[in-house]
Amino acid sequence: MNSIMERWIQACRQELLDRTLIWNHVHLIHALREYEHHHNQHRPHRGIANARPLRPLPEPITGPATLTRLHVHRHDRLSGLLHEYKNTA
Template sequence: MGTARRECTDRLLIVSERHLTSVLGSYVEHFNSHRPHRVLGQRPPDPPAPTAPAVGTTVRRTNILGGLINEYRNAA
């Protein structure tokens, strides 16, 4: 809970319970599928399928929570 509070809700103005539910849902998805964890060797708990970057590919940025968090992936 401390991580969600420090990285997410302390940086946003939550206006309703519905808004809080939406924000926490997005954060939990990011936390479990993309965010690196030190105890797991900088891998997320549910990592996406590994892809090796090809020469000349670009990196795609995805904004999470209106840009509060950014995720980076290789463009297909």
């Protein structure tokens, strides 16, 4: 358990806290909740097949016709500090 928490703290510090000015504890809690949601819901992990902890991997897109019609939508979190990408129809 120690190594899991050390990895989470390191990632949180590198991706969030080293790039952000925190003004008060309310701002800190908001930033940490946003990062936690990003970390658990969207960000791929180095574990089993890059699976996110709370959701299975989507089916891979392999058809050449489908690849040429991809539309990628970007969603910014924390005023653009974190970016999330997904395919749109």
